[in-house]
Amino acid sequence: MGEAAEQTARDRKLLLLKYLIVIIPPLIIYLIPTTQTFTQDMKVFFIITLVAILLWALELINLIVVALALPVAFILSGVATAGDVYAPWSQDLPYLVLGALILSAVFEESGLMKRLAYWFILRGGGSYKGIIYALSTSGFIVAFLVPGSLARIALYAGMAFGIIKALGLKKFSKGSVGLLFGAYNAAVTASFVSLTGVEPMLVFNSQLESIGMEGASWLQYALHNVPITIIWTYVMAFMITKIFKNEEEVEGKSYFQQQYQVLGKLSMSEKKVTIILIVLVALLATSSIHGIALGWIFIGMTFICFLPGINLADDNTMAKTNFGMIFFITATMAIGQVSAVVGAGKFISESLFPLMTIGGTTFTVIATWVLSVVVNFVLTPFAASATMAIPLAELSQSLDISPLPLAYSFSHGLYQLLLPYESTLPLLLFSYMAMTYKQFLKYFSIQMVLNVAFIALIAIPYWYLIGLL
Structure with a gap:
């Protein structure tokens, strides 16, 4: 007592x-006195x-x-007025996220995602290293198919635990922890190949459009990020196999063959989902031609899933959807909207950004990454991108450069962390209590160092090469 x-x-x-x-x-x-600024x-x-x-x-x-x-x-x-704070509801982003959440549930229920992952693992030979690389490779495809990052991390984490159990790996062992981070690499790192796979970038895009600046189209984003993301994902996969090297070699090909056979032939639901995905990707890729906003595309494709004869979704699918997330996103976007109304964004840029421009464009892009890492300690990725998008856009205007490299650098920084609470994605992974905090810190601290090197040595030169900088 x-x-x-x-x-x-x-x-x-x-x-x-x-x-x-x-x-x-x-x-x-x-208590700070007001001034003219x-x-x-x-x-x-x-x-x-x-x-x-x-x-x-x-x-x-x-x-x-x-x-x-x-x-x-x-x-x-x-x-601010009601029109100011609720302006995000008139933009397509909340509906894009809502449609993406529902579609993610539809795709997960179909079983197509598991089929793809197991197919890649079998091509990787079923060994420990092969599984890490195969999961990462499948992540490039799944990033386009499952827009919701939480759905992807839940899918891959569940798959990783199944693999760990099948291979008889002990909890907290290097092999089991490596497989968990391999799942994270597939679900999160590889998702940078797709605009709809990186939610903070969607928020950044929406904030740019709210002040009359052009965000990245789906196809533009792919051109700017797919080649370098492939390099970055495999760098992380290689790092995982080195720092979490399995104590004993495993051979799990028979297990994956069995799991793949259990799935049987392609079901009717999987065939329907495949068609939906082909149409969705085609519409996203041609958005600059037909002019339909990404949000309306996602809502339209979601509606089709509920149609009689299609029957890919029902009330149970809707019950899995986290509607509260939409209110959170619009609230964080409202911060950015009101910031512009009261001039807070300009105040921040004039106060802070002179330090970010003392070394030229390359320095500014890297400084933006540092700003993002620091801000992420106190803001969620959604809130950080919504709050800082407009000030960073104003900074890019003053430097006469595109805001997109700053947006990309900022988005990368939001995924660099040292504490699990900083983002729901690694927090979900850590919450399984299958790794120690020491192991968690080891992975993300190394990733942070490698990521800033990646931005400086690979991303920035590539953006210069294609004329983005």
Whole structure:
């Protein structure tokens, strides 16, 4: 009973500390005197935004509840109108994400994704290294087929655990942890081949369009990122096989042959999904020709899945959809919208960005990556891209360069982390409790160092080569 009382007291102290963290920083901002450049509206905007960010980071209040309250706070404070804060709902991004979430559930239910992954693994020979490389290779295809990153990580993580069990690998062993990171590499790293596979980039794109600047089309994004992403993904696959080298060689080809045979012949659902995917990719690739926004394409294809005769989705599919995520995304986008209204974006760019431009364009692209890594400690990837997109766009205008290299560099930085809480994707992987934090830190700290080298030595020269910089 004494231990329970002590634990309760500790919990109360921790809760009090969290609330102090939420209250004190906004209070400090409140005490800063206003000037011609730091206006009253700007001060109120920073206070409201910081409170929301801290509530999200410390998980004191449900994430969606905070997302619902944030736009209302902007309206009631008088810093923006309802038209300003709810402008994201008139853009296609929320509907793109909604359609992507539903389609991801449809594709997962069909079994086509597992069939593809097992096919690639068999081509890799079924050895430990072969599985890592095969998973990574399948990730390039699945990135186009399953737009939702959470769906991809859940799919690959589940597959990895099945492989670990089948091969008899021990929990926390180098081999089992390596397979988990191989799954992460396939689900997340390889997804940079597709615009719809990188959600922060979609948010960045939408914010650019909201201020009259062109974002990347689906085909443009592929041209700018597919070649270098293939290199980056295989670099990470090689790194995994070296730092998490399996203690004993495994041969799992018979297991994968058995699993592949269990799937049987291509089902009618898989055939229908294949046709849907072909049409979806064709529409995405030709969006610059027909002019239909990506969001409307996803909603249209989602609708087709529910049609009589198609029957790829039903009420159970909808029950798997996380509708709350849409409110979170629009709330983070509202931060960017209101930032532009009160001039906060310009204030940030004028205050911070002179330091990012002291060494030329290459330095600025790398500095953008550093900014992203730092911001990711306190902001979710969605919120970070929504908040910083407009200031970075203004920076690119001042340098007379395209905002896209900064957007790409910023997006890469958002996936470099040291703590599991920084993003839901590695957090989901870590939450399986099949790796130690030491192993987690080892992988992501090495990835961070390699990623900045990749941006500097491969990505930037490639963007110069194709005329993007």
